[in-house]
Amino acid sequence: MPSAAYAADDPYTPVTPRDSGLAGSTVEAMCRLGDTWIAFDLMRDGDGDPLPASLRMTNGESAVEVRLGEITGERLIGEVPWPDAEWTRGDIRAVVRSGDAELAVPLAMPAASPGCADAETDEATGPGSSALATALPETGSVIPIAVVAAGGFAVVAGAGAVLLTARRARSGHRG
Known part of the structure; x- marks a missing residue:
């Protein structure tokens, strides 16, 4: 069994967490009035200094950086239009960036649906989204x-x- 003296001689040094982590942040695609938008709720732990936030989308060959705003305090909530680049409608990877922090997020353009074409409908798609339930078969x-x-x-x-x-x-x- 190690003693306190042994623990003091151990070369292990814990990793100090980086400032401005984005754990708990969410990003989802949504349909609003017939257009696709990206809704985000970014949470940052750190010292609270304002930091720019962006979303980088790539398919491995092309990339686009979407400016989301500046995180002031601990949170930034908002929406931005989905980029017009045709390649963003396929298989993409998305990463939220703020300061030196990065967070990979699941993101895909919603498939064409009657709800998205309906100007009276607002639908979100993504983890935890209530709109996912509308894609399930109705009973009754x-x-x-x-x-x-x-x-x-x-x-x-x-x-x-x-x-x-x-x-x-x-x-x-x-x-």
């Missing part, structure tokens, strides 16, 4: 409840009429 029926209730009533009434007729036939009663 598109038939109005009144039609279902009327159909159920007709089935019950028909079954009652058959039973009543069968009962009368067995008892020999003819009406």
Whole structure:
């Protein structure tokens, strides 16, 4: 078992964390009024000095740097339009940068959908996004409840009429 004296002689030196870490930051693509936007919520730990923040997107051959603003204090929240470069619609890697900190983030342009073409709809796609649930199949029926209730009533009434007729036939009663 190591003693305190042994621990003092150990050459291990812990790594001092870098200032301005971006842990906890999120970036997601969203559809707003028919256009694609990038929504971000950047969190920075550090001394609080204002630092510029950007998002670098690359496909390995081409790259674009999108300025997000300046993180003042501990947080920067906002939205920027998706870059117009055609290659950004494919397989990309995205990294948020602020000062000497970098954070890889999952990001992809949303697939064309009726919701994105609908100018009245705002949808987000990305981890934790509520819009992902809209892509799942809906359960239930598109038939109005009144039609279902009327159909159920007709089935019950028909079954009652058959039973009543069968009962009368067995008892020999003819009406």
